[in-house]
Each structure stands twice: as C-alpha cells, then as structure tokens.
Amino acid sequence: MLDVSAAEYRQRDDRIVEVVGSRWEPWPYTLKLEGAGGGKYQTIMLIGIQDPDVLNDVGGFHDRLLDALNKRTQRSIPPEILGDFNISLRMYGWNGVTGEQVPAGTAAPREIAVMFVATASTQELANQIARACNPYFFHFPNVERKELPSYGFPFSPAEIPRGQVYEFKLNHVVEVDDPMALVRTEWIDLSLVGGR
Numbered sequence: 001m002l003d004v005s006a007a008e009y010r011q012r013d014d015r016i017v018e019v020v021g022s023r024w025e026p027w028p029y030t031l032k033l034e035g036a037g038g039g040k041y042q043t044i045m046l047i048g049i050q051d052p053d054v055l056n057d058v059g060g061f062h063d064r065l066l067d068a069l070n071k072r073t074q075r076s077i078p079p080e081i082l083g084d085f086n087i088s089l090r091m092y093g094w095n096g097v098t099g100e101q102v103p104a105g106t107a108a109p110r111e112i113a114v115m116f117v118a119t120a121s122t123q124e125l126a127n128q129i130a131r132a133c134n135p136y137f138f139h140f141p142n143v144e145r146k147e148l149p150s151y152g153f154p155f156s157p158a159e160i161p162r163g164q165v166y167e168f169k170l171n172h173v174v175e176v177d178d179p180m181a182l183v184r185t186e187w188i189d190l191s192l193v194g195g196r
Helices: 058-076 123-139 190-195
Strands: 008-011 017-020 030-049 086-092 112-120 160-175
Touching: 030 123, 058 086, 058 123, 112 123, 123 160
Parallel strands: none
Antiparallel strands: 008 017, 030 112, 030 160, 086 112
C-alpha cells in the first residue's frame, strides 16, 4: 500500500512537482467484491404543480398527501394481498434529489414535479397500489373546503411500471494469499471461432 499521509509536495518549476515522504507498506492483497440482486417491484406516476397553495407549503403538502395515499392503499387493498409495501413522494424543484429538509425561509418554487413511487412484492401489486392512489395523487387538495385541484400529468395512463428494482446486496473486501484465488480466466482462440 502506498502511504501518502506524510507526503510533501514541492513545486520544482511550472511543470514539475516533487513528492517526498511517501512510503510503500506491506499490505495483504485484497479483492473488492460487489454484487447486486433483484428486489421488489415499482410503479411510478408523475405530476407537475403550479398551485400557489401547494407551493407555499411544499413540506406540509408532501406529508399530508403521503399520509392520505398510505391510508387509501390500506383501505383499498386487503392486508393479506397488500403485504409489505412502500409509497414515497419525491418533490423535484424542492428537495427531490436529496430528500433533506429545506431551510426555513426558503422562497417558494415557481413549480414542482412530484414523483410517486410504489414499491411492492410483485409488479401487479405495485400497479394496483398506483391505480388506487391515482385520484388522490392527481387531485389532492392542500387547503380544505376549496375546489378540488387538477395537477398536470404528462402520461396517460399515468401508471408507469418500472419492473424489478436491483439493489446492492454485497460490498466487501476479501484478503487473499493468491491474487487469482477468486478469479477464473478462460482463453479463447478467436482464430478458431467462426470457421477461420
């Protein structure tokens, strides 16, 4: 292993930098193992919102809508069929990338895109959750006793099956005595392939 914790970098001229103090240290040979595997299934829906009532309280709207969508799903699909599921909302134009709380006093955005993500044990179940949530997702009022809003949706039908979601299942470093211990090599003579 090259240890550069004590290294010093000195500029010799406009093009050359001298590095001194680096040390090679004996270290076990390691291989990085990474692996992904199939997980659950997802269905997404997307809307665009310019409603000032929503834009002035994006965080509150997110929480109330998410709560309503979860309750509607639990009322619409029997628990023995529903099983373990998850609904998430991503508020693009507000905090859709990080998911972090937006600092107090942040100005309201001009518009946001909201992505609905249903995750379930099968694709059909993820689709069913999205269909059950469809009316609330597209018309959920942020202010009670006001006319029901209609948010903009780019696709019809609105539900977009994503299929199975793959996720990291293995991220590990293994010490080995022989660098080839966990590796297979197969040599193919391409001159013999295809009748040449």
